[in-house]
Amino acid sequence: MTTSGEAPPGSPQRQDPTARDQMAHRPIGIDPRRRPVPPGRGTPLLRRVTLAVALVLLALVGSTAATASPRLERTAAPTQSIDVPAVVAAVGPAVMRVEVTTSATQGAGTCIVLTPSGDLVTNAHVVGTATSATVIGTRDTYTARVMGKDTAADVAWLRIDRASGLRVARLGDSRAVEVGQDVVVISNGLNLPGAPSITRGIVSAVGRSAGNMTGLIQTDAAISSGSSGGAMVDDSARVMGMTYAVAVGDQTTTVENVGFVIPANRVAAALRRLGLDVSARR
Numbered sequence: 001m002t003t004s005g006e007a008p009p010g011s012p013q014r015q016d017p018t019a020r021d022q023m024a025h026r027p028i029g030i031d032p033r034r035r036p037v038p039p040g041r042g043t044p045l046l047r048r049v050t051l052a053v054a055l056v057l058l059a060l061v062g063s064t065a066a067t068a069s070p071r072l073e074r075t076a077a078p079t080q081s082i083d084v085p086a087v088v089a090a091v092g093p094a095v096m097r098v099e100v101t102t103s104a105t106q107g108a109g110t111c112i113v114l115t116p117s118g119d120l121v122t123n124a125h126v127v128g129t130a131t132s133a134t135v136i137g138t139r140d141t142y143t144a145r146v147m148g149k150d151t152a153a154d155v156a157w158l159r160i161d162r163a164s165g166l167r168v169a170r171l172g173d174s175r176a177v178e179v180g181q182d183v184v185v186i187s188n189g190l191n192l193p194g195a196p197s198i199t200r201g202i203v204s205a206v207g208r209s210a211g212n213m214t215g216l217i218q219t220d221a222a223i224s225s226g227s228s229g230g231a232m233v234d235d236s237a238r239v240m241g242m243t244y245a246v247a248v249g250d251q252t253t254t255v256e257n258v259g260f261v262i263p264a265n266r267v268a269a270a271l272r273r274l275g276l277d278v279s280a281r282r
Contacts, residue, residue, distance in 0.1 A: 068233075081184065082182035082235040088198055090237035093167035095196045095230065097136040097188040098122055098144070098158070102129055103253050110188040110196070110229040111135060111158060112239060114171070114271075114278050118163030120140070121267060122229030123244060124149040124156045133158060138195055149276035154244060154262065155270035169231060171282050172238030175262035177217055185221040185259075186241055187230025196230075199223070201257070210245050210259060216260040217241050223259035232261045242267050 092111040099105070099119075111125035111133075113119075120135065127133060127146050135142045135158070142160040146267050149156035160166075168207025189197035208216045219232060223246050232244040241261035249255035269279060 008104040033111070040232075067195075069241050082184060082200070084184055084198065085201055087184050087233050087235070088186065089102050091169050091231055091233050091239065092186055092196055092198075093138070094169035095186045095188075096120070097196075098126060098229065099134040099136065099191075100127055101134075108188060108191040108226055110227060110231075110243070112229065112231050112242065113168050113278075114164050114281065116146070116164060116166050116168055118160030118166060120144060120158040120160065121271060121276070122156050122158060123242065123262075124151045124154045126228050127158070129277045130158050133237075135160060149172055149182045149278070150270040150273060153270035154267060155267055155269055155274075157274045169233075169239045169280065170235060170237070171268050171278060172240045173282070174217070174240050174265045177203055177206060177234075177263070179205060182235060183219055183221060183240065184233045185219065185223060185227070185230055185243060186233060187223070187227035189222075189224035189227045191226040197224070204258075210260040212245065212248070213260070213262070215263065215266070216244065217263055219259050219261055220257040221259060222257060231256065238264075240264050260274065 042125035096111050096113065097108060098111040099108045105128065107126075109122055111120040111126075112259040114121055121193040127149060131146050133144050133146065135144045142163065144158040144160045144186040145248050153206070171172045183201060183203055185201070186196045187199075189199070199222040201219050203217060204220050207214075208218045210216055217232070217240070221232070223230075223243055227243050228245075231239045232241040232243060234240050241263050243259065244262045245260045247255045247260070271278060
């Protein structure tokens with residue numbers, strides 16, 4: 001669940017290491033089903049959800065959000081330019097919208113199809129306390145059960161019963177991710193109807209920390225509300241990570257294009273703990 005916000009333009013400022021964090025991180029999974037609402041004009045329910053999430057995230061972020069030491073010494077040269085249409089053709093059909101309704105909230109995120117028989121992965125914060133979800137592809141709509149979730153890893157396993165022949169995505173080996181390489185993010189940005197949204201960027205850093213998560217991949221590919229659970233894909237059409245959060249600034253800090261991705265190896269490990277082994281399909 002997230003809110004949208006924008007810091008006023010300004011020059012970056014040096015951060016006092018003894019001061020409170022000047023930057024928060026927000027998951028980017030839950031967005032209203034309706035079209036985007038301009039800031040300050042949301043429904044009462046949306047405003048209540050927004051406030052609650054902001055408070056929870058501040059408690060989770062604590063004093064580590066902007067002070068972690070990422071592995072920045074690597075200066076690998078970028079790989080060859082990525083063929084975006086080819087990547088989208090290969091992976092796009094395996095990225096679907098997921099909508100969740102509980103007694104308290106109604107929202108949406110993204111999920112990735114991992115098996116032809118209907119095993120999917122998304123963020124645990126997307127499904128929340130729900131036991132089922134609606135999954136929407138470009139042609140069909142399905143009901144999926146929440147088979148399990150690892151809240152510490154922020155990974156949830158969904159299953160569509162009696163599904164067959166679904167297009168699938170391959171999880172790559174995220175140890176191969178290099179700073180500077182081209183990537184494409186495929187996701188349900190802003191919960192817009194139709195095909196997934198496509199954004200392009202590079203891997204900005206590895207080993208990042210955001211909130212209570214460590215070892216994340218940082219990218220400058222645009223990530224929006226509703227993108228949680230989306231796929232970050234390399235030039236070989238392998239999913240190298242699952243989108244998790246974006247950084248947002250405040251009145252003293254300007255933040256642009258700072259997104260965080262859970263490495264694919266950690267996603268696969270969490271799924272194994274939950275009972276789904278996709279190693280044969282990697």
